[in-house]
Amino acid sequence: MQTQQELFAAVKNSIPVMMGYVIIGFAFGLLFVSFDYDWYLATVMSIFVYAGALQFLAIGMINAKVGLFDLAIASLVVNLRQSFYGLSVLRKFKSSGLFKPYLIFALTDETFALLTSIPEKQGLSAKHYYFYLSLLNQCYWVAGTTIGAVAGGIFSFNTEGLEFSLTALFIVLAVEQYKNLKSYLPFVIGAVSAIAAYSLLPVDRMLISAIGFSMLLMFMLKKQIERQVRATIDG
């Protein structure tokens, strides 16, 4: 194989993601079959959707029989952050040819983090390296999901409380975002919107209405947020 070195670099750099994806994928597979769905549907979902937090969220919404339209809106908004990942790697992916559609499809939080935080070695073919890295990460995720879904069908696990892994993931992501942004206002807006939607509206409308409230608040407080962000950058 002519791109052995690229593959080797991708394997080496993706090891931290491997551990995460296998474990979280396993938890997802386990949770999926705990709703009595067939195991292979979990694998299908991890191949075609391939978005950790969204998959956890969607499986809960499927189980709660939320309509397809609400599910589509929730998916768009929840994964909107990924649009912004794309903005940062536009130039990186520019000359990746036939690999480009897959690279775009496979741009998860973790792949994005690896692509943007690890400096590339000189002399490697960038597009092959990106492709192997993205593909390996998805393989870890699909493998973890499948093992979890199959294991969940064979052994009986007491999965009560396993759904907290999603909450924990959001907490970790929020902390990381605070480190980048250094403004507490978005977190206040999010909390206020969520609590308002929870107390004023039926629970199955909570996510959509909280998102609506928060967008309104975000634009109303645009000046204050920008001032806070600027102050921390200057200071």
Added chain:
Amino acid sequence: MDNFDILITIAVVALANFATRLFPFLFFVNHEPPAVIIFVEKTFPPIIMTILIFYSLKHIDLSNAPYGISEISAVVVTLVIHLSLKNYLVSIFTGTLFYMVMVQTVFVSV
């Protein structure tokens, strides 16, 4: 729900997800995104994360014993572990394990 319904649902989520990843490549290939997009880019993700934390805890019961102690303490544990060890895997793993032990052994619901 039968398997066909689930496959349809998976297809909808898959398309929506791919759309969010494809969006910038369709619109901002040759020019810089406008200032308002950059503002939303910075501000919206932390808002969404905060909403999702609350949303994922929507089944919390604050008005009856044990008053959401399991949820609140698990959130605190996850936060403290993450702030001190800074390893997202360890934080998620420990927080979830802590919560599972709380709901399965400490405050068993009947």
